[in-house]
Amino acid sequence: MIPAAGVWERLAAAGIVSGTAPPAADDPSPWYVTAMLGVAAWLSALFLLAFAGVALSDLFRTATSMLVLGMLVCAAAIAALRVAGNSVFATQLGIAASLAGQALVAFGVLDGGARNAVSWAVIAVFEAILVAVAPQYMHRVLATLGAAVALRMALGAAAVAALFPAAVAAAFVAAQGATPQRLLRDSLWAPVSTGLALALLLVIPFALLESLFFAAGRSAPFAGVAAWAGTGAVACVLVASIGRLLREAGIDWRSRTGMWALAGGILLSLAAWPVPGVVVALIVLLEAFAAGRRVLAGLAVVALLAALAHYYYALQAPLLVKAAALAATGVVLLGARFALRLARGGGPEADHA
């Protein structure tokens, strides 16, 4: 976290602002306090749900009653969140109630069966609406995560789960950006991108769950095509992300630096083709670094290490082929670093840790 102290003076020295510094209006809670409150809200929601399940057990017998009750609870929770202001208790109560309401809605929608892609898609849309209407940061993170989970389940049920990392990575890149319009909507897009990054961390547990619940989907005739399309789409998202970062930095993609950066992205995508999780994590890492969002960058590093570890258990290739793919990726990366060092003169200070 970069402290706000002294920022006004730096901006004034650069001629961007003038006069005395006004107080910053937004809530300055660090991420770990927000995360603690989010986990606690989840726990509380479980007990609220248990209360509803026991006290209103008759309502749990039909999908319609669960849907109606869930939507009413969500509506009340969002109303509470919109008027909660800085009240920690009201916010916490609103988030916990909303999570319980979301669970009720999900139970109602999935009453016809958990293998229905359309049902999961409906839940994803419902969660996306919650992201838009409830203004609280942690609620937006959790609702985004809920939408991504539902999307993943929908794609899994349709036997095209391999498209999920590319879809989430593309959404993540779209939620980033350094234009004034985008930065002014930071209260919406910052929690959305955090939720999407968390969803990418869940790719591996999703794959394990899918092997248990959607075993039939894996043998679908177009699953192989989806895997290729998904990996190719991830590569395209990486190249598009690099292109946008270059544009925001004022670098023409046809310049020497631009061409090197794009070529590096393409080369890396090809080398890491069997390990698309690594490329997805790199996309998040680059975008998070560009936006100065260090916690997201940390999440990306965790996702990267998880992708490398999970690759060991992936069944699509023997271990020897995997070892060769990883070695090739490592050589490409170290070669790229050597090229970068040569391009800037490569003095000994360049390597000093």
Place this chain on the structure above:
Amino acid sequence: MNDARQAIVSWARAGVLPRDELPRAMRVAGVTPDGATWRAFLSRLLAWLGAACLAAAAVYFVAANWQALGRYAKFALVEGALVAALAVAWWRGLDSLPGRAALFVASVLMGVLLALVGQVYQTGADTFELFAAWAVAIAVWVAISRQPALWLLWIALVDVAIVLYFRSDAARAVGAAGFLFAPRVALWIVFALNVAALAVWEWLGAARGGWLAVRWAPRVLATVAGTVATLLVVYDIIGFGSSPFGWSWAPYALFIGALYWAYRVRTVDLFMLAGLVLSVVVVVAFALGRPALENSGAGAFLLIGLTLIGCAAAGGYWLRQVGAETRGSP
């Protein structure tokens, strides 16, 4: 979230900072990177990720147990990589980025080499011995490395060796679920080890500074120790081989008290305090939840839910107050 980022956006919304200047303001404030910062970041990223891929490739290669390659060729390959990594570390020095990455790779390769010995000669050794031998073999490198990441790798190896020592089903013990359901005595030893490492790290960090002054490493140690302590109390509550009022409560209370003293009274670390609050909320949830589950009372569930919301809200409020107090101090 980011204090400077939020402040700049709020100033732009209030109209005291021209909206068109937002991207430049972010760069000037150091929120978003400039060219030099990008180059340094890319250099580190490429070095560490490249090293990680090569180390993982070595692990996969040995695990593949390629029959077409003789035992001497396998040893030559792994030992050659190990010597090459050590040579890079020696050549570039332990304070340089390539030197640090190379020493980390060498430490991983040592484990690969020990696994290869077990694979080729079928030594019959228990799995915990591999991790214990690995930790012993790299101890000197870790000691001279001045690298927090390498120290944490070493402590993780010792943790795994301890858990494996107390488990006969080694394959299950290595996974997260295996760790969660490890024997209680193993968890207590892991807890004690991580608390001791945390205390020593904080003491040396305060006394010597330098590379020991990083905050992320003691936070990782405290997270491991706190998770294990919370797990042990939860086991007591739900009665995994013990009564609901088992003796885990006493060390847990001591640990929580020590955390409060260390990170609220002696100095302030909001991360540690947030972890403390979360641990207390989890313990309260289980402590109240067990009797509610046994009685299946709807009112009890509602009361517990509201109590947890109250606990978390009070904790969040307290953390905000502590944070504001810290920012206000000179």
